Amino acid sequence: MIPLLLSLALGLALFFLLYRLARRSRVPAEGSAYQFVEARGSLHALQRELLPRDFIDRLFDRRDLEFVSAQAPADVRQLFLTERKRISILWVQRVRSEILKLMQFHRGHSRFHSKISVLTEIRLAADFAALLIICRMLEAIFYFRGPYAAPHLVDSAAATAARLCTVSEKSLAFLNAPALRAVAGESPRGSATI
Amino acid sequence: MHFQLVGLILWWVGLLLEAVILARMLFTRNFKNYPVFYLYILCVFLISSGLYLLYWKTGNLVVYGKWYWPTQLLTLVIGYGVILDFARRSLAAYPGADRFVRAVGLSIFLCIFSMVVLHLGFTRSWSQEALYSDLEKVLRAVEALFLIGTLSVLSYYGISIGKSLTGIALGMGIYVSASLTLLALTKFIGPRFYPAWELLQSGSYFAALVIWTTALWSDDSTPSPPNSSGPGNYDDLAGRTRADLKSLRDYFGSGARS
Numbered sequence: 001m002i003p004l005l006l007s008l009a010l011g012l013a014l015f016f017l018l019y020r021l022a023r024r025s026r027v028p029a030e031g032s033a034y035q036f037v038e039a040r041g042s043l044h045a046l047q048r049e050l051l052p053r054d055f056i057d058r059l060f061d062r063r064d065l066e067f068v069s070a071q072a073p074a075d076v077r078q079l080f081l082t083e084r085k086r087i088s089i090l091w092v093q094r095v096r097s098e099i100l101k102l103m104q105f106h107r108g109h110s111r112f113h114s115k116i117s118v119l120t121e122i123r124l125a126a127d128f129a130a131l132l133i134i135c136r137m138l139e140a141i142f143y144f145r146g147p148y149a150a151p152h153l154v155d156s157a158a159a160t161a162a163r164l165c166t167v168s169e170k171s172l173a174f175l176n177a178p179a180l181r182a183v184a185g186e187s188p189r190g191s192a193t194i
Numbered sequence: 195m196h197f198q199l200v201g202l203i204l205w206w207v208g209l210l211l212e213a214v215i216l217a218r219m220l221f222t223r224n225f226k227n228y229p230v231f232y233l234y235i236l237c238v239f240l241i242s243s244g245l246y247l248l249y250w251k252t253g254n255l256v257v258y259g260k261w262y263w264p265t266q267l268l269t270l271v272i273g274y275g276v277i278l279d280f281a282r283r284s285l286a287a288y289p290g291a292d293r294f295v296r297a298v299g300l301s302i303f304l305c306i307f308s309m310v311v312l313h314l315g316f317t318r319s320w321s322q323e324a325l326y327s328d329l330e331k332v333l334r335a336v337e338a339l340f341l342i343g344t345l346s347v348l349s350y351y352g353i354s355i356g357k358s359l360t361g362i363a364l365g366m367g368i369y370v371s372a373s374l375t376l377l378a379l380t381k382f383i384g385p386r387f388y389p390a391w392e393l394l395q396s397g398s399y400f401a402a403l404v405i406w407t408t409a410l411w412s413d414d415s416t417p418s419p420p421n422s423s424g425p426g427n428y429d430d431l432a433g434r435t436r437a438d439l440k441s442l443r444d445y446f447g448s449g450a451r452s
Binding site (some may be wrong): 003006007011012013018020022024073104107109121125 | 223293349372381
């Protein structure tokens with residue numbers, strides 16, 4: 001029975017991939033200069049705006065709720081919770097969207113590299129997949145149970161996202177060329193050297 | 195009787211389609227693009243015609259059966275070549291993805307090969323037919339796994355392949371997955387499944403031939419990769435920016451003079 005099930009599973013998996021291959025429309029151009037710049041923007045947004053530890057602590061700190069509960073009437077508490085839930089959902093959606101852009105950049109970039117490490121690629125693919133799933137889960141949890149329902153999952157998402165940012169940062173390192181800093185340094189404050 | 199007639203019709207039409215594919219190859223000169231695939235079709239055509247002549251002359255299914263399994267293994271081995279050639283051609287412009295597929299393919303082969311050797315070591319009582327049938331099942335499983343690996347990499351990295359390569363993969367994939375599933379079902383259900391197995395096996399191969407005929411009707415080479423990545427391309431962006439800055443400088447310079 002087990003060999004039969006294995007064979008059926010293999011056959012079905014192959015059919016599914018063939019279906020995807022047959023249905024695939026034109027693949028967008030990847031690895032273009034525009035993508036490098038977009039990926040740099042995503043990395044910046046994640047590292048500077050969405051993932052800093054103090055920002056995440058602030059957003060998911062229960063003490064805010066306790067303070068509002070102690071100081072304000074129930075309807076203000078409800079309003080606070082609604083707003084915090086909305087911000088949490090926006091946060092996780094934004095993290096997911098930026099991570100998707102980074103993933104797209106990574107896939108477009110690494111397929112050309114002849115010296116990629118197969119294990120690293122598998123680990124990265126697993127990390128990207130896990131993070132995207134966690135983001136979807138967080139979105140559902142925030143929606144149904146509020147922003148304070150899964151603090152460990154938030155930490156886990158932030159840690160994985162930070163790890164992926166570090167890897168992507170290495171791929172984009174050449175955009176921080178010293179020559180660019182030198183040009184920036186020539187400009188006096190309040191004007192630009194052209 | 196009904197099954198036999200349908201099977202026979204599929205056999206004739208299959209031979210005709212193989213001849214059409216080979217004739218189109220001469221017309222489009224596509225042989226240089228996909229030599230392994232056309233070698234496969236030529237071998238299948240010759241073996242299939244030979245088996246048909248044998249069946250027609252002797253009218254004996256036992257004689258036919260005696261030749262069926264060894265020739266089936268021969269085409270299976272060339273089929274491997276087709277899948278490897280497909281992987282090589284579709285990933286030729288992407289060394290990273292190619293390296294990934296090769297590593298995965300080698301691991302799959304080593305894994306299955308070790309399993310077969312272990313199995314042979316423990317059970318030494320295989321009849322010749324059971325040996326061929328089991329060997330075909332194992333080899334089909336390896337083919338399926340390798341195709342799954344290659345298609346997954348193509349899908350993950352968003353690599354676009356041409357119409358002909360897509361057709362080759364679709365046809366081969368349908369035939370391999372159908373063969374694998376049907377062989378497992380034959381082993382599970384037993385001899386009463388043989389007539390249905392013969393028909394479905396021929397049907398899946400016929401479907402593959404229709405796809406190949408359509409996909410390879412005209413010459414279509416693999417598209418070149420989209421904008422190649424890396425600093426070279428960034429240089430284009432930097433060059434364009436430099437040109438824009440120069441025109442700005444000229445503009446402001448002329449403004450200051452006037």
